[in-house]
Amino acid sequence: MLRILPLGDSAITIEFGNEIDPRLNAHVVGFAQAIVDQGWSGIFDIVPTYRSITVHFDPLQWDSAALVDRLKALPRPKPGKAEQRGALHEIPVLYGGEWGPDLDDVAAFAGLSPEQTVTLHASTRYRVYMLGFIPGFPYLGLVSTHLAIPRLSTPRTKVPAGSVGIADRQTGIYPTVTPGGWRLIGRTPTPLYRRTNPTPFLLKPGDLVQFRPIDREEFDRLSREASDEDH
Amino acid sequence: MMDRQRCRIIVVKGGWLTTVQDLGRYGYQQYGVPITGAMDRFSAIVANRLVGNSDQAAVLELTLKGPVLQFERDTVIAITGADLSPTINGSTVPLWQSILVPYGSRLSFGKQRTGSRAYLAIAGGIDVPLVLGSRSTHCASETGGFQGRPLKPGDILLCGGNSGELADRLIGKRLPDRLLPRYERSIPLRIIPGPQQDFFVKQSLAALTEVTYTVSPQSDRMGYRLSGPKVVHKGSMQFISDGTVMGALQVPQDGQPILLMADRQTTGGYPKIVVVISADLPLAAQLAPGDSVTFTPCTIAEAQRALRMHRTQLDAALPPINSSFLCR
Structure with missing residues (x-):
């Protein structure tokens, strides 16, 4: 079940399974922490994903085979411990309108009203499976099958920062302006990535996210507060 | 506050893509932060050692068409990597060795002769803020480097100074000829079987080593799109x-x-059939659109031996100021 796959001469991927599943991802997050806890020098990045961990090492300092042995010898995290919950974050979102230009399309796809769509999206407590794509971008899941709309066939060239999107059974938040193909249903005033902060990233793998629908007034107020904090 | 010991460099022309880079931004990949850093780590390291810097000091990465830079103080520099025909006040500048640039000089570049990326190290390093532990520029997320973007006219770079005594010791230091890389328009790259070989039809790996791929114009610091014979997936397996x-x-x-x-992004949704060995990446970094590559099989043990041998030879010729590789 656990596969160790060489990724060139400077990284190893440990694969725990082949599905998007919260229990599997909890094992991934727990084992990644166990590697971090070893404090081995010459290991410069440990990257948990949905169902695997990539360990990046200094090839001048580590022999790939020796590292595999050390990784195999690590105690596997106990299921109870591995499934400990990460921090819960409430993320306020202004849904629809210019902030969520694809909400009506998602609603049509689901056969629901826009209001029902918002309620459904905001009623699930999502897991941060991993971060990737751009700094601070969380892959959250799983989205209700009703809302599992495919990506746009032509990505937008500019997605505004804070946009909340859906792609299949994943939902995510764009921390900065970037091209992107996810269907945008709303926008959050909460910054996910503050590059000059001592703790630049709001979310980490294993955390939980609960979206809370807000109105225009609250969105504007929270946006002002966030920008005041930055200055 | 102006520090008298520091050199000011005024950007007169930005060049095609000139960015501040070091050996990369490590420790944040789990948050989706790409490594970035110099494409050709070997040339960046050599440039730094030639001017008495640690390997991790920030350098400029010049792409195909170099910038025009005005130096506001005597300083020692070294240019390595691609030959982009550098001149100082009109005179040709030798590559792979440290040289004195007198106050008021203008460094320009001309025709691209070999390779595609040159590295310019300045004694003391380029002084831009550390962002998430690195000075590398990631243009897509406007992170690090000089204001998170390529250089443009009017920018002023500050560089750490060095004493005149140190400068005297540095000038003329050079990389021995036997260690100079040779940049060809068609190169072999050694490969290790990748983690998702089982996503491809059986003969794919062998077939890959028998054909030539061309670097397409849709190639940049994120990746090179290669054009050539199709690598065939086993059906449409979800990855x-x-x-x-x-x-x-x-x-x-x-x-x-x-x-x-x-x-490159920290994570990716396409299966990886092979991985080019670390020792060959500096050569891959010097490819330009239209150049071509072939692939030669290699083992991990051979790959690590090749890398260590390169490093041992380099350390013997130009000892490091700070010995760690990639890590800070």
């Missing part, structure tokens, strides 16, 4: 995104491979 590494050859459904480079 769940996982970790990536510089040098990984990922293959989308269209069968045209993409060689992932310094600005």
Whole structure:
């Protein structure tokens, strides 16, 4: 079940399974922490994903085979411990309108009203499976099958920062302006990535996210507060 | 506050793509932050050692068409990597050795002769703020480097100064000829079987080593799109995104491979059939659109031996100021 796959001469991927599943991802997050806890020098990045961990090492300092042995010898995290919950974050979102230009399309796809769509999206407590794509971008899941709309066939060239999107059974938040193909249903005033902060990233793998629908007034107020904090 | 010991460099022309880079931004990949850093780590390290810097000091990476820079103080520099025909006040500048640039000089570049990326190290390093532990520029997320972007006219770079005594010791220091890389328009790259070989039809790996791929114009610091014979997937197996590494050859459904480079995303949704060995990445970094590559099989043990041998030879010729590789 656990596969160790060489990724060139400077990284190893440990694969725990082949599905998007919260229990599997909890094992991934727990084992990644166990590697971090070893404090081995010459290991410069440990990257948990949905169902695997990539360990990046200094090839001048580590022999790939020796590292595999050390990784195999690590105690596997106990299921109870591995499934400990990460921090819960409430993320306020202004849904629809210019902030969520694809909400009506998602609603049509689901056969629901826009209001029902918002309620459904905001009623699930999502897991941060991993971060990737751009700094601070969380892959959250799983989205209700009703809302599992495919990506746009032509990505937008500019997605505004804070946009909340859906792609299949994943939902995510764009921390900065970037091209992107996810269907945008709303926008959050909460910054996910503050590059000059001592703790630049709001979310980490294993955390939980609960979206809370807000109105225009609250969105504007929270946006002002966030920008005041930055200055 | 102006420090008298520091050199000011005024950017007169930015060049095609001139960015501040170091050996990369490590420790934040789990938050989706790409490594970035110099595409050709070897040339960046050599440039730094020639001017008495630590390997991790920030350098300029010049792409195909270099900038025009005005130096506001006597300083020692070294240019390595691609030959982009550098001149100081009209006189040709030798590559791979440290040289004195007198106050008021203008460094310009001309025709691209060999390679595609040159590295300019300045004694004391380029003084830009550390962002998430690195001075590398990631243009896509406007992170690090000089205001998160390529240089443009009017920018002023500050560089750490060095004493005149040190400068005297540095001038004329050079990389021995036997260690000079040779940049060809067609190169072999050694490969290790990748983590998702089982996503491809049986003969794919062998077939890959028998054909030539061309670097397409859709190539940048994130990756090179290669054009050539299709690498055939076994049906349309769903692949769940996982970790990536510089040098990984990922293959989308269209069968045209993409060689992932310094600005690659931390995770990717395409299966990776092979990975180019670390020792060959500096040569891969010097490829330009229209150049071609072939692939030669290699083992991990051979790859690590090749890298260590390169490093031992380099350390003997130009001892490091700070010995760690990639890590800070």
